[in-house]
Amino acid sequence: MRSIKVGVIGLGTVGSGVIQVLQENAPDIRQRLECDIQLKRVADRDVALLQKVQGDVIRSENAQDVLTDPEIDIVVEVIGGIEPAKTFILEAFRQGKNVVTANKDLIAIHGHELLEAAKAAGKDLGFEASVGGGIPIIAALKQSLTANKFSAILGIINGTTNYILTAMYEQGRDYGEVLAEAQKLGYAEADPTSDVEGLDAARKLAILSSIAFNSKVTLSDVYVEGISQITSEDIQYAKELGCTIKLLAIGKNPEQGIEVRVHPVLLPLSHPLAAVNGVFNAIFAVGNAVGDTMFYGRGAGSLPTGSAIAGDIISISRNIIYNATASVHCTCYNERPILPSSAFISAYYVRLSVADEPRVLASLATIFAEAGISFASIIQKTQKENQAEIVLITHPCRESQLNDALAQVRVYDKVRSIHNVIRFEENPAPT
Amino acid sequence: MRSIKVGVIGLGTVGSGVIQVLQENAPDIRQRLECDIQLKRVADRDVALLQKVQGDVIRSENAQDVLTDPEIDIVVEVIGGIEPAKTFILEAFRQGKNVVTANKDLIAIHGHELLEAAKAAGKDLGFEASVGGGIPIIAALKQSLTANKFSAILGIINGTTNYILTAMYEQGRDYGEVLAEAQKLGYAEADPTSDVEGLDAARKLAILSSIAFNSKVTLSDVYVEGISQITSEDIQYAKELGCTIKLLAIGKNPEQGIEVRVHPVLLPLSHPLAAVNGVFNAIFAVGNAVGDTMFYGRGAGSLPTGSAIAGDIISISRNIIYNATASVHCTCYNERPILPSSAFISAYYVRLSVADEPRVLASLATIFAEAGISFASIIQKTQKENQAEIVLITHPCRESQLNDALAQVRVYDKVRSIHNVIRFEENPAPT
Secondary structure (H helix, E strand, C coil): CCEEEEEEECCCHHHHHHHHHHHHCHHHHHHHHCCEEEEEEEECCCHHHHHHCCCCCEEECCHHHHHCCCCCCEEEECCCCCCCHHHHHHHHHHCCCEEEECCHHHHHHHHHHHHHHHHHHCCCEECHHHCCCCCCHHHHHHHHCCCCCEEEEEEECCHHHHHHHHHHHHHCCCHHHHHHHHHHHCCCCCCCHHHHCCHHHHHHHHHHHHHHHCECCCHHHCEECCCCCCCHHHHHHHHHCCEEEEEEEEEECCCCCEEEEEEEEEEECCCHHHHCCCCEEEEEEEECCCEEEEEEEECCCHHHHHHHHHHHHHHHHHHHHCCCCCCCCCCCCECCCECCHHHCEEEEEEEEEEECCCCHHHHHHHHHHHCCCCEEEEEEEECCCCEEEEEEEECCEEHHHHHHHHHHHHHCCCEEEEEEEEEECCCCCCC | CCEEEEEEECCCHHHHHHHHHHHHCHHHHHHHHCCEEEEEEEECCCHHHHHHCCCCCEEECCHHHHHCCCCCCEEEECCCCCCCHHHHHHHHHHCCCEEEECCHHHHHHHHHHHHHHHHHHCCCEECHHHCCCCCCHHHHHHHHCCCCCEEEEEEECCHHHHHHHHHHHHHCCCHHHHHHHHHHHCCCCCCCHHHHCCHHHHHHHHHHHHHHHCECCCHHHCEECCCCCCCHHHHHHHHHCCEEEEEEEEEECCCCCEEEEEEEEEEECCCHHHHCCCCEEEEEEEECCCEEEEEEEECCCHHHHHHHHHHHHHHHHHHHHCCCCCCCCCCCCECCCECCHHHCEEEEEEEEEEECCCCHHHHHHHHHHHCCCCEEEEEEEECCCCEEEEEEEECCEEHHHHHHHHHHHHCCCCEEEEEEEEEECCCCCCC
């Protein structure tokens, strides 16, 4: 039986997950593939991590030892970050190797260049694990559903923020308290910025949108807002409106160009994504033949990410056996414009405190009407000290219209404070 | 640019969907695949259907014309049923062609034989469309998630019954009334037996379980109960218990053997499958690396099924280009026993009417206790004429234990009627 040899660079959470999956499930993988997948070399600068690896494996402190081993067919890059990961991957292609990576930072910025390098070398680059952990969304978009044209892709693709928002929703707790708990449980990093400010989700959205819309989308194209401004009051109002609040990654492909944005939304409980809770992820995609689809699973973690990487290793092994590497390549054959955020159309939730006096609501309605915006619903509650809290739900409008209205609201002397402005997506991807 | 030639046998709902997808999305498919997929021939005995096909296509009343056309690379069999579909597919392999089918009847019974025939001919047999319409579950199990061992697979895989149960749940209506409506809307056949009695779901479960558990499972292995006995009263009690009622296809792979069953269940609203409503399908799979995953989408219909078939055509085309056909073959390398229904373990919902007298409940508890079954909860309501309706929710027990208890209940003279017995799956696939 043929043997495909694998080298792993990086023995952190993801690297150890890949190794565990390949070793534990080796007998089944051998029978399914009719080929042996042999973990030949591992590399990490941390000697303690090297020593933890079980079995008949060559351990090295130097990534070059993996990259230049002539027997290795597939290099798994799981160190993360831009450099030296990028240099390693390009070197692997030069050395005639296929590559599997979970590196969303790198793919979201340099994915196109790396895929071109893979094609030039006649090799495969697998990156299923870069989006949605164990969820096989990239294979679905690039292969099973490739007979479709996609109009929209929506994702809950950051487990940290979904854990925080779920706990806030279910337990009525405050953002800061839940974040601290998530950090203690290991669901949030010590510096949580990349997760809570939406950058992690934006990287994954760039990758998904490039594939779904066949046009290059990179991190800098994505409009991003995080969840750190969401309060327990907002969650409570969302409940009253039959909604939950989720950090949604939204990619759309209307005639004018590509719309890519990550921000919190009020989402009706009836939407399939509203039931995606805790650290789970889900990607909802709308194709012109298949209609609405959704893919759900664990978006992170050692074994789920290891499952995705092992899946790529097995696919590439099959391609190696049949001399079919580089058969699925970069499909960004369109060059579509990226729409500016001023063109986004959305309904809005606007929560503000005003003087509890007659005619204030009428004046607000006039201000919004002058910007061409009408209200879908209004919640008003009287607070202490002659102050009323008002929640306005607008009908869909352009972001530029909303900004015009908010500029007027800010200078209206009866308005004490604009607490929050959150997009309200009643049907974020109409079929 | 290379051109792959396709012939379609059968121009019903599914056949016309495939053709529409291939024709409408041809420019994108060409760029993604870097190859042309040409619909060369179509065959149907119905001349009116032949005339409806657009474009430069050879129309034939005889399937043999497709099977023997030496230029055709891929034959799409979408006539359904066992014969002549089986003969056509075997003939296609003999003629050196690859085959794509949506035929669950055939795959659920003769799948193994057909896959062996494909392998012997060195050709591919694609059957993604046979389960879950447009949902790419077979590719996910056989390829993306193939590094996993699966412990369970749960599916809502029949749209007709899910439409009926959803309407009963949401509108409090009766089974017969909703079925009649579904027939009027085209969601149920004039003879709905195969759907409502669970046979359609059982076929799909046989296919999914064979793949997930790597052991041959055929239709006759599956224990089947349908939904025709579910009443609006049962749905109302389910609501009171925080549940919905779904027709669930359940495959499990414990040490003793494979458990495959299709029957209605009370499912807690918190389970991801509980939110799958109307004609939508979803498959929930539990792998030892990936954990819980779910795949959601339209389980039937012309274009969703066409999407799955076109996806298979594109995959096979790639294999043809790279001489890699027959690279993914039958993976039923285990021969596991099928467990009898008496070994199934489940909690139960038992609804019965009894004389409204003291000690009746105590006597029932004694009867169940003697069979080794205790109650998790009890709902009792007094009806007219000194009669009380009782709903018993048992703790999990073997089906054989429940049957022992029910035999005693039937002869207990205070019991007026056993209205219904439904399985209660609090956590149908514990990770």
